[in-house]
Amino acid sequence: MPDFRLRVFQSVARHLSFTKAAQELFVTQPAVTKHIRELERLYGQRLFERRGNRVSLTTAGRLLLTHADAVETLHQQLTDQLHTLHDETAGRLRLGASTTLAQYVIPAILPAFQQRYPHVELTLLNANSEQIAEALLHGHIDLGFVEGQVKNRDLHYELLLHDELLAVRKATPAGPSAGSLTLAEVLRQPLVLRERGSGTLEVLEFALRAHQIKISELRVAFYLDNTEAIKAYLEAAPDCIGFVSKRALAKEVAAGELEVLPIPELHLPRRFEAVWVQGQPLSAQAQRFLAHAHRSFGE
Secondary structure, three states, X not given: OOOHHHHHHHHHHHHOOHHHHHHHHOOOHHHHHHHHHHHHHHHOOXXXXXXXXXXXXXXXXXXXXXXXXXXXXXXXHHHHHHHHHHOOOOEEEEEEEEHHHHHHOHHHHHHHHHHHOOOXXXXXXXXXXXXXXXXXXXXXXXXXXXXXXXXXOOEEEEEEEEEEEEEEEEOOOOOOOOOOOOHHHHHOOOEEEEOOOOHHHHHHHHHHHOOOOXXXXXXEEEEEOOHHHHHHHHHHOOOOEEEEEHHHOHHHHHOOOEEEOOOOOOOOEEEEEEEEEOOOOOOHHHHHHHHHXXXXXXX
16 A cells, blocks of 8 residues: 555645645645655655745655656556456546535435445545646546536546536525626626636636636636635625526525526536546446446436
């Protein structure tokens, strides 16, 4: 089994953040720092440059990352082959999903898959679409699920299901207006948006581009890295408007906490897609999960 310190190192290198690595691995930030320091003492090299809040890999760090990725790949191959010797439905499957999918779509289909394939060890990486693509290309996950417009030519994309982004704000005492708003009226309000690299922001950027509008021209109150944070922000900021997946709004709209704003000029459909490395066959476990996902969503 690969040294856990290498997993910690890979996570910090992938996110360039000690905090995000701690969140991903469910350990404390001091524990992450401790593991990195142990590796630096072991190899007698600094692995990261730390300048204020910015973290970057040193030359030694980049070299270690290359070999750590190779060790992880070899360990995965060995694990799969050993499991297959006694049970072809066993093994490990490392999934990755962009934030909306990881929060509102993929978890609902995991229990049925686990019941059918109880010997498959499942993990799920939650990151934005750009980070999921990087995780695939570096061999950190086997199968990804993303949204967004920008495609990586080294990856293969397959439609999973359709979605739509809706403009939303804190519910008003009078309830939703019977009329609709113009795009200009909406964009005059302060906006709370997803962070750069997210598929959600890409969809909005592409749609606004058709109206010759740039994100940089808008009044952005805050960029946040997940939908739950956006909804919480909107509930505390009645003058703000956000753009959120319709799959993430059912409870808040039904409870009268948030309300949807119809904007006839702006339609924000998008595709949730399965993604894997171009030209690289999916493992048996990944193929089974992809088939299970298609059956579950019926698209």
